[in-house]
Amino acid sequence: MPTTTLHIRRGGPGEPPRHDVFELAFEPGESVLDALRRLRIGTDPTLAFRYACLNANACKECMMLLDGKVIYACTARLEARDMRLDPLPNKTLLRDLATVIAPPDERLE
Amino acid sequence: MYAAIEAARQGAGSVLLLDRSLIGRGGATVMAQMTVAAAVGPGDDWRHHLADTLAAGRGLCDPELAALLCEVGAECILEMDRWKVGWARAGNGFASVQAPGHDRARCVYVDFLSTGPAVSKTLRAQVQRVGDAIRRVGEVLVTDLVVQQGRVTGAVALHVASGAALTIAAPATIIATGGLTRLYARNSASANMSGDGYALAMRAGATLLDMEFVQFFPIGHLAPRLIGMDPIMWDPFRYKLGGRLLNGAMQEFVERWGGDAENGTYSTTRDLATYAITKEVEAGRGSPNGGAWLSFTHVPAAELRAAFGPVIDRLAANGIDLTRDCIEVSPIAHYHMGGVRVDTAMRTDVPGLLAAGEAVGGANGANRLSGNAITEALAFGRLAGAEAARQAAEGAPGFDLAAARPALALLASEGPAQNTAALVARLQHIMSADVGPFRTAAGLARAATALAALRGEVGTTPPAAPGLAHDLARMDWLDLRQMLLVAESVVVAATARTESRGAHQREDFPEMSPNWERNLPLRLSAGVPELA
Ligand SMILES: Cc1cc2nc3c(=O)[nH]c(=O)nc-3n(C[C@H](O)[C@H](O)[C@H](O)COP(=O)(O)OP(=O)(O)OC[C@H]3O[C@@H](n4cnc5c(N)ncnc54)[C@H](O)[C@@H]3O)c2cc1C
Ligand code: FES
Numbered sequence: 001m002p003t004t005t006l007h008i009r010r011g012g013p014g015e016p017p018r019h020d021v022f023e024l025a026f027e028p029g030e031s032v033l034d035a036l037r038r039l040r041i042g043t044d045p046t047l048a049f050r051y052a053c054l055n056a057n058a059c060k061e062c063m064m065l066l067d068g069k070v071i072y073a074c075t076a077r078l079e080a081r082d083m084r085l086d087p088l089p090n091k092t093l094l095r096d097l098a099t100v101i102a103p104p105d106e107r108l109e
Numbered sequence: 110m111y112a113a114i115e116a117a118r119q120g121a122g123s124v125l126l127l128d129r130s131l132i133g134r135g136g137a138t139v140m141a142q143m144t145v146a147a148a149v150g151p152g153d154d155w156r157h158h159l160a161d162t163l164a165a166g167r168g169l170c171d172p173e174l175a176a177l178l179c180e181v182g183a184e185c186i187l188e189m190d191r192w193k194v195g196w197a198r199a200g201n202g203f204a205s206v207q208a209p210g211h212d213r214a215r216c217v218y219v220d221f222l223s224t225g226p227a228v229s230k231t232l233r234a235q236v237q238r239v240g241d242a243i244r245r246v247g248e249v250l251v252t253d254l255v256v257q258q259g260r261v262t263g264a265v266a267l268h269v270a271s272g273a274a275l276t277i278a279a280p281a282t283i284i285a286t287g288g289l290t291r292l293y294a295r296n297s298a299s300a301n302m303s304g305d306g307y308a309l310a311m312r313a314g315a316t317l318l319d320m321e322f323v324q325f326f327p328i329g330h331l332a333p334r335l336i337g338m339d340p341i342m343w344d345p346f347r348y349k350l351g352g353r354l355l356n357g358a359m360q361e362f363v364e365r366w367g368g369d370a371e372n373g374t375y376s377t378t379r380d381l382a383t384y385a386i387t388k389e390v391e392a393g394r395g396s397p398n399g400g401a402w403l404s405f406t407h408v409p410a411a412e413l414r415a416a417f418g419p420v421i422d423r424l425a426a427n428g429i430d431l432t433r434d435c436i437e438v439s440p441i442a443h444y445h446m447g448g449v450r451v452d453t454a455m456r457t458d459v460p461g462l463l464a465a466g467e468a469v470g471g472a473n474g475a476n477r478l479s480g481n482a483i484t485e486a487l488a489f490g491r492l493a494g495a496e497a498a499r500q501a502a503e504g505a506p507g508f509d510l511a512a513a514r515p516a517l518a519l520l521a522s523e524g525p526a527q528n529t530a531a532l533v534a535r536l537q538h539i540m541s542a543d544v545g546p547f548r549t550a551a552g553l554a555r556a557a558t559a560l561a562a563l564r565g566e567v568g569t570t571p572p573a574a575p576g577l578a579h580d581l582a583r584m585d586w587l588d589l590r591q592m593l594l595v596a597e598s599v600v601v602a603a604t605a606r607t608e609s610r611g612a613h614q615r616e617d618f619p620e621m622s623p624n625w626e627r628n629l630p631l632r633l634s635a636g637v638p639e640l641a
Contacts, residue, residue: 029334075337
């Protein structure tokens with residue numbers, strides 16, 4: 001059965017960077033976001049990433065890096081290979097793949 | 110957002126607009142791709158719209174709320190036009206389509222499939238134009254309302270980005286948290302639709318009604334897997350192009366279940382289409398993935414492109430050519446008719462607490478007409494904002510931190526590790542299996558038992574420790590706390606209503622009964638929802 005291996009950057013600001021490796025069954029047609037949600041249910045509920053609209057590409061919350069390129073996790077297709085996921089590099093890191101993306105005047109400070 | 114704008118317009122100098130996600134991006138509004146119903150066309154009148162709304166509601170609409178939806182809604186649509194939302198034009202007026210259940214073309218839209226994003230963007234721009242009177246703060250998950258001597262004086266919330274607990278003092282609070290579709294495994298809305306507003310209101314002492322009426326959208330996308338598209342997208346295709354609904358053997362079947370032959374038009378109402386597809390699948394005549402086929406293969410390519418331009422390219426990127434391929438569709442949880450009981454000023458039974466939008470119950474009765482939800486969100490938002498401004502001007506008792514203590518203690522508590530994501534998925538499966546569009550006493554009893562067991566497992570403290578940034582595991586627990594209460598409310602009301610009406614279909618009571626032409630109010634009693 002084909003599998004996808006996700007290398008996911010974990011940890012919060014100040015922690016030494018590390019990538020956790022997750023193997024999961026490859027489901028054709030799934031998005032990267034589907035796979036991340038499946039990982040939370042099946043393997044690690046503490047994994048942090050942002051999303052709201054799941055599939056409609058309306059909320060624009062699910063931006064992250066896939067193999068170094070900016071993607072929306074809900075529109076990038078999962079592939080049966082090694083895929084590396086990192087948080088957006090130019091935004092403040094919250095934890096794992098989640099970063100601060102709210103406009104500055106809509107944050108609590 | 111409309112509520113905030115109106116409150117500021119009516120003189121409220123300090124409006125706080127909170128959202129658990131990004132402001133104006135986290136709910137159903139930004140996802141809506143289709144149309145908005147309002148009597149703004151030549152010769153139309155809000156009273157005609159009201160007559161259709163009442164008929165669709167199968168005797169259960171609150172006629173005063175429905176009238177406000179239609180009358181104030183039309184004003185809001187015109188105001189949105191002045192705010193340059195970009196309603197599609199035809200000749201001198203708005204372009205509009207006739208959706209099932211409406212007596213004429215009454216549904217305006219923004220091309221192509223951009224109604225919701227345009228509405229959200231326009232409201233965001235207006236909120237910003239108001240300036241300092243509205244403070245916007247995203248990533249604030251409200252977990253409890255604060256009640257002092259029977260009056261809501263503010264809220265307790267989790268700041269998602271930092272994990273900190275917050276208290277908010279307010280002379281008037283408006284719940285505008287949208288619906289509850291996340292209770293179901295297959296749903297059309299965002300991950301934020303856990304029904305929080307219903308649970309918040311109920312815990313504060315408010316009454317809910319019509320909780321049994323969950324609208325399933327009959328032709329939610331099923332297969333092949335599409336990415337970057339909203340599962341509801343086939344509805345506008347059907348408005349503009351008709352399309353044919355076919356069973357696994359490529360035969361039309363709606364007539365077999367009491368519908369009228371469609372002859373390439375779109376005339377079957379949502380509840381009937383959901384019924385027909387479910388029954389056809391049960392009879393073993395479904396499409397390969399357990400739904401129905403939807404076909405536009407008879408529509409010429411040029412016509413498809415004229416109607417949906419860029420969307421045709423997005424479909425092509427997903428490997429779908431509608432001149433050649435049919436797609437599979439099946440019912441999907443979409444909207445909730447029920448909600449918080451309010452009066453015509455959007456006041457709940459609890460002083461200081463108002464509600465607006467899909468969180469409100471009553472305007473749409475047992476079944477909502479398509480296009481009425483955004484109209485409802487705008488109109489009720491405007492009314493609630495005006496009333497909140499009035500109440501704020503009157504002043505309110507000072508915020509007493511002692512009243513917030515239990516809610517703050519919950520956010521500060523440390524519980525055992527739990528896979529809360531899996532528990533959410535379990536709740537969704539319980540609801541989908543036995544509390545979908547078709548219900549039986551046995552199935553509802555099974556759901557009640559399963560929910561009780563789940564409640565036991567979820568326990569009374571969120572997992573791990575507070576103060577972690579973007580802690581989805583803890584947020585899922587806080588959501589489960591609300592979702593359980595809301596799911597139980599749906600089950601209690603659906604069990605009590607021993608008849609079939611609109612979106613609530615009891616297979617053991619298939620007839621609509623005149624004795625049941627009444628709403629079922631629910632209140633919290635010793636921690637559980639009970640019929641009031
Ligand atoms: C895919 C889709 C398509 C639709 N298409 C149409 C259409 O074409 N026409 C139509 O009329 N209707 C349509 N509807 C229905 C309509 O979009 C909704 O009923 C309407 O937008 C609800 O608006 P609202 O303002 O009440 O709530 P929403 O727009 O859902 O907003 C609720 C907000 O509350 C926030 N929130 C929730 N809980 C909390 C909490 N505890 N703390 C803080 N914030 C919270 C959410 O993050 C969200 O931003 C559609 C719905 C969906 C899902
Ligand atoms: S989840 Fe909303 S845009 Fe990706």
